[in-house]
Amino acid sequence: MPSTKDKIVQLADEHIRKNGYNAFSYSDIAKTLKIKNAAVHYHFPAKTDLAEAVIHWHIENFENFKERLREKDELLQVKTFLNFYNSIQLSGKICAVGAFATDWNSMPQSAQDQVRIFSELIIDWLTEVLEAGKEKKLLTFDAPPRTEALKIITNMFAATQLARITNSDDFADVKNAVIEELTI
Amino acid sequence: MPSTKDKIVQLADEHIRKNGYNAFSYSDIAKTLKIKNAAVHYHFPAKTDLAEAVIHWHIENFENFKERLREKDELLQVKTFLNFYNSIQLSGKICAVGAFATDWNSMPQSAQDQVRIFSELIIDWLTEVLEAGKEKKLLTFDAPPRTEALKIITNMFAATQLARITNSDDFADVKNAVIEELTI
């Protein structure tokens, strides 16, 4: 049974990634949990505290994700990563990094720092996976590993955003093309 | 000398692409132009009217962009397109499509429709350029033209967003890798 505090973080995350950070209020969360505005403020005094908790949750989540994949081969690791974004897209959300990037200039530095840590965690992880996969001849690409990682991550970030707009199979097309190119 | 109406659209665009649609108010614009809140409402009765005008401006702008490039070779057209995003990134903004994608669910359908038209305008244009460039053996890629266009566009969209966060040469790395891959 998750605590109220955890439920608030989950709901905030959903709101941020569905509607944007500046488009949700404490009332939205209070109504869903059937508690009052002030009760949310008890757990997170300011809205930015809540934003930071959301990003912190993502960081912990990604660390678990890494750990679960540690023993798998690199192609499977990349495929699992791409499937993760597939599920984001299917749920109507976007990546947290993209959501916060849009509202970047209306966030305090403490929250920006957290987003930066999260972003670099993802980039560093994928860079290492790609590098190891190339060495084992499981993956093929020409650019430096970090650049290739950035290319794939930007594909996924923006494809979830674009899919919201074009409403077609664009996400799946991009995802499949990425895998195909890595395994030629 | 631009009209007040045009100045309002320009300022709104800047605010939207720097801080997000839900993070700016009529007061922000009124203060900059040294007019009153109500004067902005005279030109754009509701905030969504202003959002639609901003997107409409982007559509017209892109039509001009296409026209200016019509006679150039396809490699130059793609390079100019990528350089356009480079200047977006340097100015601290993000692509309008990405900004609106984040706030997608808090926009009325009339504004969503405009964003959709703009997005597909870009996708269709790049698809055609890539296809023509491949036929003339100026460009090389394996995926279907529309998929390749989506890959490049998502690279650019999200790279401008990520550059805001990582604060490094990531954007240039991605941009150069895209060109290199197309000209192998």
Add this chain to the structure above:
DNA sequence: GTCTATATTCCGATAGAC
């Protein structure tokens, strides 16, 4: 930990004068 109550500020929007 949750409540009531409230302070404060801001926002989008409208009416009507000039």
Add this chain to the structure above:
DNA sequence: GTCTATCGGAATATAGAC
């Protein structure tokens, strides 16, 4: 086309009782 004035509402946030 811009102004003053103002409405109604919502948002963030706090004080203090339970």
